Every structure is written in structure tokens, then in C-alpha cells.
Amino acid sequence: MENDDYFEDEEFSPVKSLLGLLTFSTILPINVFTSIEYMTKLTWCWPFLHIFIGILAAICGYVSIEILHLNSFFTAVIVYAFLMIITGYNHLDGVMDMADGVMVHGAPERKIMVMKDSSVGAGGVATLFLVATLTIAGIYNILDYNFILGIIICEMSAKTSLLTTALISRPLTPGIGSYFINETNITNYMASTAIILIIAYVMSGYVGLAGVVGAMVSGLIIATIARRNFVLANGDVLGMSNEVGRLFSLLFMAVALFYV
Template identity: 85%
Template sequence: MEDDSYFEDEEFSPIRSLLGLLTFSTILPINVFTSIEYMTKLTWAWPFIHIFIGILAAICGYISLEILHLNSFFAAVIVYAFLMIITGYNHLDGVMDMADGVMVHGEPERKIRVMKDSSVGSGGVATLFLVASLTIAGIYNILDYNFIIGIIICEMLAKTSLLTTALLSKPLTPGIGSYFINETTPSKYFISTAIITTFAFLLGGLVGIFGALGAIISGTIIAVIAKRNFVLANGDVLGMSNEVGRLFSLLFMAVALYFL
């Protein structure tokens, strides 16, 4: 999330900007580009775009379970792999980079230098392993409850977690992450989150509401950790929030499925 030369400058078009956001966050062969300024004006719509990605992942899970007759754990691994591949592993570097920055001792300036360093430390690798393993376990858990719709819910709510972190953070400039943070205003955030939470309820009932709560809590936690360690936030912090948000959404839904 550091090089904005990838985008072409042009007049603002909502449809083109939405497709540009989809191009930016997936490997789907859409190849629609727009300027970073125009694309990020629709940051609030990011969770809605990922409803489509969640549907594709849910179909992948359904095929694994019902057609290939794989067990729930194998299906969960396939679903997670599908999500990582279709999103181009877009946020995994953020998980590792932020973890490395948090683990190192020193002032915020030193932590930021470590976070932005291209090399990866043991803390980053270990954190990625934990987040990935726990996410697979979460998908496995909801599949065990035959709650395959939870795959759609957790994927769209991963972006709600990202938006929560963006809302509560001050941007580290320059960098593409700063555009997303600056465009996440309170009004845009609350409208986006209210609609997405409604979608989560329509799809999963009270379990979906718990998933939304998990994503919001996750985004808040990541924002607090980033503020304490770096003062400012960048694309790596938002990437961490996305991946942990998916995990927390799954965790909260898994707990809700047991008790409700």
C-alpha cells in the first residue's frame, strides 16, 4: 500500500471508482483503474464490495463440503486459501510489518522504521502464523455448525474492522493508507457500518450481529495498539485490522452459535 503510481488520474466516476477499488483489493481481471484520490472517496463502500468476495468463498466452501465431500477442516483451509489468493495476499504483509513494529523496543519513530522495513522478523512471521491458524479454526468452527453464510459475513466485516481502525487513527504520510484514513469520516463510517450490520443481521440473525460487534471491537483494538506504538497509522496497520477483523468476527459468531 505504498506506491500510488499504479493509478491513473481521471475525472471522478462512482462506478469506475468502485471497480477501481475492486481491482485494487483483488486479483479479479477487471483492470479498471482510477486515481487514488477518487478511489478512496468510496472507502466507506469497501465492505459492500467484499460481500461479493464472501459469496465466492462461500460457494467454494459449499463445493468442498457438499460436492467433494471433504471434512470441515479441509474445507476451512480451502476457503481461507481462496480468500487469500483472490485478494492477492493484499494484507498479509501488513500483519507481518505491524507485528514487527510492535515487537521492537524504542520510540515510535524507531517502531515505524521497523514497520516500514522490507525485511520480516520472527515476530511478523509468528503473528501471521497465529492469525492464519486461528482464522482457519474459526472458519472450521462455523462450518461445523453448518453456518456457511458466516463466510460471507466475516469477509464483509473484515473491511468494517479496517474502517473502524481508519476512523480512530491519524494517518502516517505519505502513503496510500493515509488516503483511506482521511476519507473515513464519522458520517461515512456510521452509515457504512449501520448498513453492513443490517446485512449481517439479515444473513445470520443475532449471530451476524455478534460478528459485526467482533469486527468493531477488533478495529478499535488495532487502532489503540497502533496509537500506543506508532502514534500514527498507515496501510500496514489497516491491513492488520482487516485480517484480525475477519478473525474476531468468526470468533464472536462461533461463540454466538454455541449460546444462541
């Protein structure tokens, strides 16, 4: 997409760019394409797009519990599988690649080389297993409170985690991840996060706010780990932030549900 001459004379279209971003991050049959430069200009809108994905996942959970009468654990697995499939397993390679890079000893250059290697090590597989199982446990936990809205909140918050990491990271170039990082600044980040916080509060009060805050904490942690290990960040780091952000959002909401 980056070097395609087809996009040389293209004019920026917000609608086309948003649909292009949705095409990029899901398997929905939208098939709207635009240049990577124009698509990433609206990176700050990514959480809003994934509200729709979260709604679809929540409907999936509702059908599983209320119509098929499956238990909360089975439903949690189905919801997680649905989220992974509809997003095309887009960020799972980032979880494994970043984990492999962090686990290896040596200078940042060596860690980056391992992270960018196409092969996957034991650290990557184990980390993906942990993130996946803990996320399923988190969905199971909120479903035990009959808090199905939490599925929507954790999905949109996952992208807030990604934006948090992008905001405080220096990009590794060349690479698609660098476009997302370069287009995330304090102004559009604050606007995006403020709107997401308002939406979460309207949906479920302080529990919703806790979910977004959890994702922001996750983004900060992943950015810090990436800076200490790689100095720079790429698409793999952003992918890890997305998946861990969903997990932290669920964790914070589970705790809030107990105390609220």
C-alpha cells in the same frame, strides 16, 4: 498510481471508483484503474464490495463439503486459501510489518522505521502464523454448525474492522494508507456500518450481528495498539486490522452460535 499524469484530467465516477477499489483489493480481472484520490473517496463502500468476495468463498466451501464431500477442517483450509489468493495476499505483509514494529523496543520513530523495513522478523512470521491458523480454526468452528453464511459475514466484516481502525487513527504520510484514513469520517462510517449490520441481521439474526460487532471490536483494539506504539497509522496497520477483523468476526459468531 499516485503520481501518474494520466489521471490529472480525470472526472470522478462512482462506478469507476468502486471497480477501481475492487481492482486494488483483489486479483479479479476487472482492470479498472482510477486515481488514488478518487478510488479512496468510496472507502466506506469497501465492505459491500467484499460481500461478493465472501459469496465466492462460501460457494467454494459449499462445493468442498456438499460436492467433494471433504471434512470441515479441509474445507476451512481451502476457504481460507481461496480468500488469500483472490485478495492477492493483499494484507498479509501488513500483519507481519505491524507485528515487527510492535515487538521492537524504542520510540515510535524507531518502531515505524522497523514497520516500514522490507525485511521480516520472527515476530512478524509468528504473528502471521497465529492469525492464519486461528482464522482457519474459526472457519472450521462455524462450519461445524453448518453455518456457511458466516464466511460471507466474516469477509465483509473484515473491511468494517479496517474502517473502524481508519476512523480513529491519525495517518502516517506520505503513503497509500493515509488516503483511506483521511477519507473515513464519522458520517460515512456510521452509514456503512449500519448497512452492514442490517445485512448481517437479515442473513443470520443475532449471530450475524455478533460477527460485525466482533470486527468493530478488532478495529478498536488494532487502532489502540497502533496509537500506543506508532502514534500514527499506515497501510500496514489497516492490513493488520483487516486480517484480525476477520478472525474476531469468526470468534464472536462461534460464541454466538453456541448460545443462540
